[in-house]
Amino acid sequence: MTFQPEDFESHPCDLCGANDATERYSKRGFSIVQCNKCGMVYTNPRLKPAKIGELYDANYFQGHGFDESVNYVGDVKEHGAAKSSYTLNDWDLDTIRHMLKQNGSTVKPRLLEIGCGTGVFLDKARGHGFDCEGLELSEYAANFVREMGIPVQTKSIEDASFGDNTWDVIVMREVIEHLPHPLEALKTVRKWLKPGGVLFMATGNYDSPERKLRGADWFYFMPEGHLYYFANRTMARYLREAGFSGVHVTNQGDKLMEKLRNARILAPGESKPGNPLRRIAFSIVRGVNHFISSGMRIYAVK
Numbered sequence: 433m434t435f436q437p438e439d440f441e442s443h444p445c446d447l448c449g450a451n452d453a454t455e456r457y458s459k460r461g462f463s464i465v466q467c468n469k470c471g472m473v474y475t476n477p478r479l480k481p482a483k484i485g486e487l488y489d490a491n492y493f494q495g496h497g498f499d500e501s502v503n504y505v506g507d508v509k510e511h512g513a514a515k516s517s518y519t520l521n522d523w524d525l526d527t528i529r530h531m532l533k534q535n536g537s538t539v540k541p542r543l544l545e546i547g548c549g550t551g552v553f554l555d556k557a558r559g560h561g562f563d564c565e566g567l568e569l570s571e572y573a574a575n576f577v578r579e580m581g582i583p584v585q586t587k588s589i590e591d592a593s594f595g596d597n598t599w600d601v602i603v604m605r606e607v608i609e610h611l612p613h614p615l616e617a618l619k620t621v622r623k624w625l626k627p628g629g630v631l632f633m634a635t636g637n638y639d640s641p642e643r644k645l646r647g648a649d650w651f652y653f654m655p656e657g658h659l660y661y662f663a664n665r666t667m668a669r670y671l672r673e674a675g676f677s678g679v680h681v682t683n684q685g686d687k688l689m690e691k692l693r694n695a696r697i698l699a700p701g702e703s704k705p706g707n708p709l710r711r712i713a714f715s716i717v718r719g720v721n722h723f724i725s726s727g728m729r730i731y732a733v734k
């Protein structure tokens with residue numbers, strides 16, 4: 433896809449409002465800048481929302497778009513084949529369950545996934561006893577979710593009209609970096625959560641060694657659709673500004689469980705090693721992973 437000058441727009445920092453940023457990287461004609469006031473990293477100028485919308489066609493979901501790592505159709509097949517094995521999705525759902533229990537929450541919690549894609553995570557969540565619903569911009573992807581028998585609306589966050597205090601859990605995996613106004617979106621999402629409800633998000637980690645080593649070649653720099661690059665500190669500030677408490681940010685990438693199983697630290701189907709020695713290795717790997725992972729997982733409470 434080629435872009436014209438009129439496809440772009442400039443904007444101030446979404447986190448602090450300052451219009452004072454320095455270019456850090458240049459990639460495929462895009463500029464990735466860092467705010468001199470708060471340190472937030474973002475694509476500026478960026479594509480206008482209408483142009484961005486055109487990027488998420490069926491090709492995108494099949495891995496032929498600007499993010500070639502996206503292969504949701506492949507994910508559905510893989511998910512169907514290995515439905516019973518314990519994945520990082522299970523780990524996230526167990527973590528969410530644990531947080532809800534601490535807040536004394538319901539037996540069948542209501543869970544909304546924003547940007548649910550083809551519904552692989554929602555299907556897992558349903559298996560964990562959550563009452564699930566999805567929000568997804570792509571009709572193409574949403575049809576996969578409907579086929580699973582899970583309700584899904586094809587709307588943006590701005591256009592969705594959920595009541596206040598509706599959900600026990602809201603999930604946004606690899607979504608926040610795509611939104612033009614993350615702060616506004618987080619405030620909306622917080623309203624939709626019940627008091628004590630949990631927001632779970634996953635996104636890239638700008639502070640990862642991989643970004644520092646590879647610079648503009650870092651795989652997560654996809655300035656066509658990735659508008660924001662969060663670090664632990666800026667993410668925590670975002671959530672505080674949006675009114676969340678109990679913010680927990682940890683860096684664990686999507687390949688963690690696979691790596692642990694390949695190293696035989698974790699047996700298939702296990703969430704935690706039963707053997708004490710392997711359990712120590714598990715803690716060490718996860719501890720080290722926090723400092724090296726390119727991915728960030730965020731849990732916050734309303």
Ligand SMILES: [Zn+2]
Nearest residue numbers: 445448467470
């Ligand atoms: Zn700023």
